[in-house]
Amino acid sequence: MIYAAASLWLLVVTLLAWGVLSLWSPLAQPKAIDLFLWPGTALAKFGRIVGLLITGAKVVRGAAPGGSADGGGQTGPEWQPKLPVIGPVIVALGPMLALGGVFYLVVARLGMPVASSLPIDKVSTTVPSTLAAFWDQLRALVTLSEGTLNALFSTGGALWKSALLAYLASALTIRLAPTPGNVRGHVAAVVLLGVAAALAGTIYESLPSVILGAWPLLAFAVGLLLLLLIVSLLVRGVVSSARLILSAD
Secondary structure (H helix, E strand, C coil): CCHHHHHHHHHHHHHHHHHHHHHHHHHHHHHHHHHHHHHHHHHHHHHHHHHHHHHCCCECCCCCCCCCCCCCCCCCCCCCCCCCHHHHHHHHHHHHHHHHHHHHHHHHHHHHHHCCCHHHHCCCCCCCCCCCHHHHHHHHEEEEEEEHHHHCCCCCCCCCHHHHHHHHHHHHCCCCCCCCHHHHHHHHHHHHHHHHHHHHHCCCCCHHHHHHHHHHHHHHHHHHHHHHHHHHHHHHHHHHHHHHHHHHC
């Protein structure tokens, strides 16, 4: 089912973004990462504040939401939604919708040639149901990350335009990582989106076609985050190895 597959890939995007931020955290100060990812950081903060206001949030320690490198540009305990169950879900939906909407606009304005040249068939529209299908999908994701890199800088456009697209798309997708203290709310928000889409699909029969039409955007987000994760792992490994060598007797 397309709705289950879309929800699964949105969850994958969330985990990949979280993984990238986790790898970056020991390498730089949180404020430096927030500044580097400023477009995504600002949107994530805005979406979170809107979600908090919708849920009737109250300040419990007298501080506004601050920045954090390991989860979406804002922290949680100073602000709490009054709604105990649905509140954290709404607060998580705010950044997701804001970042996702601007990501669509950025790709539509700067990256349609890139998105259209991606091997989107590497992102399955069905949930892998066997072990063989799971391993096939993992191999396909490696190909997707390679295809994303090639598409970014081999589509014949201006280099500055490709670099700007890569930066903005990275800043927006990385900030899709869950907020510290609201991981369960973030996961629940992804599931809720899938359920809402499935229910809406019973009314709007064209909805699956709309979702499939957005599949290149989803493939771009997955491929870009996977590429960033691979590069981050390599950099983290090199830095950690260098520190061990320099600290050795």
